[in-house]
Structure formats: structure tokens, C-alpha cells
Amino acid sequence: MNSNYTDSSASQDVSVDSNNEVSFDLQHKADKPEWWSDDGHGWQDTYIATKRVFPDGQVEVMVRKEKFFVGAALVAVPRSKRGESENRLANDDDAGRRAKKRVRQCCKALGADRLVTLTYRENMVDRERALADWKKFTRRLNKAKAFKYVAVIEEQKRGALHFHVAVAGRQNYYLLRSIWQSVVGLGQYGEQMGQVNVRDPHRFGFGRNGLHKLASYIAKYCSKQMDCRGLNQKRYLCSRGIDIPESDSWRIASTTMLGAVQTAFAIIGDYNFDGLQTWVNNGLGVVWLASCPIAGRSAGGVFDVPF
Numbered sequence: 001m002n003s004n005y006t007d008s009s010a011s012q013d014v015s016v017d018s019n020n021e022v023s024f025d026l027q028h029k030a031d032k033p034e035w036w037s038d039d040g041h042g043w044q045d046t047y048i049a050t051k052r053v054f055p056d057g058q059v060e061v062m063v064r065k066e067k068f069f070v071g072a073a074l075v076a077v078p079r080s081k082r083g084e085s086e087n088r089l090a091n092d093d094d095a096g097r098r099a100k101k102r103v104r105q106c107c108k109a110l111g112a113d114r115l116v117t118l119t120y121r122e123n124m125v126d127r128e129r130a131l132a133d134w135k136k137f138t139r140r141l142n143k144a145k146a147f148k149y150v151a152v153i154e155e156q157k158r159g160a161l162h163f164h165v166a167v168a169g170r171q172n173y174y175l176l177r178s179i180w181q182s183v184v185g186l187g188q189y190g191e192q193m194g195q196v197n198v199r200d201p202h203r204f205g206f207g208r209n210g211l212h213k214l215a216s217y218i219a220k221y222c223s224k225q226m227d228c229r230g231l232n233q234k235r236y237l238c239s240r241g242i243d244i245p246e247s248d249s250w251r252i253a254s255t256t257m258l259g260a261v262q263t264a265f266a267i268i269g270d271y272n273f274d275g276l277q278t279w280v281n282n283g284l285g286v287v288w289l290a291s292c293p294i295a296g297r298s299a300g301g302v303f304d305v306p307f
Contacts, residue, residue, distance in 0.1 A: 047260045047285070051267055052247040054108045057294030058211065059271045063252065063260040065285025099222035099235040105244045106150045106236075107215035111293070112166035115199040115214060116149075118180050119162040122193060127153070130161045134237065136183045144175060151237040152221040166218045173198050212277055212290045261287050 052060045118137070124130055130153065141147045151165040177196040184194030222235040252263050261280065264287045268276075275292030 047252050047254055048249055049252050049263060049267060050247050050249045052245060054245060056111050058108050059268055059291045061264050061268045061289045063264045063287050096222055100219040103150055103219040103222055103236050104215040106238050106242050107166045107218055109242050109244045110148055110150060111168045112150060112214055113211055114167050114171060116165040116167055117162060117197045119195045120184060120193060123160045125159040127161060133183050134163060137180055140179050148239045150218060152218055154221050164218055166214060171198050211292060257282055257285060264289050
């Protein structure tokens with residue numbers, strides 16, 4: 001993020017006392033940046049715009065309020081060891097939101113437009129075994145074809161685990177099913193213990209105008225409600241070589257929520273409004289917009305040529 005909300009010309013005193021209180025004080029009021037306008041007590045509200053453009057033309061724009069303080073003491077709280085914090089649930093919730101964001105971005109960078117589901121016939125509740133099966137599945141599949149994916153594990157109410165996998169383009173259903181069933185094996189009566197389902201983008205409502213719906217659908221499983229997930233276990237699985245494009249960020253002139261919304265629409269309007277998804281939260285001061293891919297453009301950034 002661009003650090004536009006600081007001014008190197010401002011002279012500051014920074015001090016730390018015995019109580020771990022850190023103080024930031026401007027020596028001269030005149031040293032404040034020209035754009036600084038606070039409430040008289042040191043608080044400054046400003047809005048930051050972030051734009052991310054994916055190779056297939058999908059665009060995400062977010063404008064959010066950033067409130068920061070100059071002139072008073074901030075308490076530096078010592079960090080707890082991993083898993084020992086009193087705020088572990090809150091921290092885990094934050095980690096879940098970050099994982100959701102990452103999964104959504106990986107799906108869009110991949111250009112995922114189909115959903116593959118790998119299931120067990122038995123009530124599989126052993127996460128370690130499920131992950132071992134997944135590793136075998138991807139290893140064998142990669143011997144036949146390069147397999148790009150973004151995957152999450154869903155835990156049903158009864159505890160059963162299965163995989164949701166976002167992929168791009170047509171899939172060889174018979175190949176996927178034969179490999180998964182070979183990994184899972186047969187039951188005591190010779191029955192198949194694994195199954196594969198591939199959902200067509202149009203049938204499932206994804207298509208070109210809803211690729212971000214698939215990304216959001218996959219990402220929702222990255223939550224703290226996954227009781228099968230241990231502290232150090234990943235929330236999602238992702239193949240190598242999926243490059244998320246860098247974002248551009250800058251401070252905008254507006255200091256109101258209305259101005260933030262207008263700015264967000266102006267930014268995404270330079271690309272396209274097709275399949276537009278919107279989310280606005282006045283309390284948090286956030287507006288988020290996402291558009292669908294540009295017609296004919298692939299995730300590789302080039303236009304598809306029909307044969």
C-alpha cells in the first residue's frame with residue numbers, strides 16, 4: 001500500500017516508557033500535511049482505494065475508511081505465543097477472513113469456472129487420512145495432466161469430510177473418478193467408497209457472469225467453524241503457479257462514505273460493470289465491488305480463439 005497518509009517533513013518525537021506506552025507527537029502543528037483535518041482531538045479519517053485487475057479482466061475495487069491517531073499514547077501489548085492468546089477465537093476469526101480473501105483471489109487468478117467435489121461413501125472424519133488421500137490423488141493426476149486447483153475441505157454437521165475443488169475449463173470426469181476411487185479403495189463388499197461430481201458452470205449458475213460467485217462459494221468454507229482443523233493446519237489447498245496480481249492502492253480525496261461509493265464506481269467503470277457484485281458496510285466504512293471477466297479473455301490474459 002502506498003503510504004500517502006504520512007509526511008516525511010513532519011517532525012515527530014517517539015518515546016517508550018517503562019509501561020510499554022508508545023507516544024507519537026508532532027512537534028509543530030504547522031508540520032501536519034496539508035490534507036490533514038482532524039476532529040480537534042487528533043483523529044483523522046481518510047479513505048484508501050485498492051484496485052486489483054485479474055488476467056481475464058475481472059476487477060475488484062475496495063474503498064475503506066482508515067482512522068488513525070497522532071498525538072497520544074498507544075499501549076504496546078506483548079504478543080502471546082501461538083495458540084495461547086486470550087483472543088484466540090477473535091484471532092482465528094481474523095485468520096479465517098484473510099484465508100477467504102486469499103482463496104477468492106486464487107480462484108479468480110486461476111480463472112476457475114467449474115466445481116469438482118470429492119466425497120467418501122463412509123462417514124470419513126479423519127482429517128489426516130483425508131489429506132493423505134488428497135495428496136495421492138493430486139500426485140497421480142499430475143502424472144496424466146497438469147492439475148491446477150484451489151481446494152477446501154468441508155466438514156458436514158455429522159463430521160463427514162469431503163473436498164470442494166475449483167478448477168478451470170473442461171475436466172475429464174472419468175479420469176478424475178477412476179483416480180479418486182483407486183485412492184479411496186473398495187469397501188468390504190467390493191463397493192466403490194469414493195465418488196466424484198463435476199458441476200457445469202452454467203448449470204450451477206457460475207458461467208462468465210458469475211465466476212466470482214464460484215470464488216465466493218469456495219471461500220466460504222475457510223471459517224473457524226472447521227472443528228476438524230488443528231491450529232497449525234491449513235484452511236485451504238492450492239496448486240503451485242497461481243499468481244495473484246498485485247493491487248494498486250492510494251488515498252482518495254473524499255472523507256465521506258458517499259464519496260467512497262462514488263469513487264469505487266468511478267474506478268471500476270473504467271473496466272466493465274458486467275455481472276457486478278457489490279457489498280457496502282456503512283458501519284465499517286467499506287465498499288467492495290467486483291466485475292466479471294471481459295468477454296473472450298482467458299485467465300492467461302489473452303483472448304480465446306474458437307476452433
